[in-house]
Amino acid sequence: MNNTELKGRLMLKVVGILYIVFASFSILAGLVAIAGGAALGITGGGESLALGLGALAMILGFVAILSSVFSLVVGILGVKWCNRPDKAGTLFVLGIILIVLAALSLLSSFGGDSSSSVVSGLIGLVLPVLYTLGAWQNKQSLQ
Template structure:
């Protein structure tokens, strides 16, 4: 009977990967719900016999004033980065869960995703200002990267006297 092999970083990749999938899915649903609500409000404004051209002109004037503010630039950049990070978290969670028990070469992909998530988290923390919640957001990418490193340098045990890579 063959012995089941467990990669040393399996738990560090699998658990954060599953949590990343769950949290990212919830955030994507929230973003889609928010977009749906905004679309519904726009549709109701159209039904309420509002002069849409005038409303859009006022909105654009207000947007121009906001866009001239450097603080808004930083916040919009942080929001865009946050949305990209949600999608990257989802993808890396799926990849980490799929490759959690594969040492050696496949762990390079997980390590790459882990480093991208870490750098994106640090950049987002720097753009939006220091917050303890931002530091907590780095916990899963750190654990994920540790698991990828453990699997990267692991070797499978020998089978029938022949080392397996």
């Protein structure tokens, strides 16, 4: 099959590149949070509030890095396999996982006072939906 027949190829490639870029920045932010939390814990002079906030920042940084590594892998696979209709099923499943995670993030934003968190949650659904759509289009090209 000619790769130009794969309708989702370009969408997977572009969204994959965006995932790589955003995940890289998020990993960097997670590392900064870990370093900042450690610095706060060290310079807090043994105060329990500083130690607690430092530990919390480090934990949140670690969680951010873990989720960003998943996004980085998904982005790399999207770019790498955008021309492979035999891998479209795997990319589709990864896209569904991304949609579920983005939906959970959106649901958690409804408890807050700010409508901007809901808007950002809705925007956060766009990339996973486009990724999944591209994988689905490639999957349809295989049939």
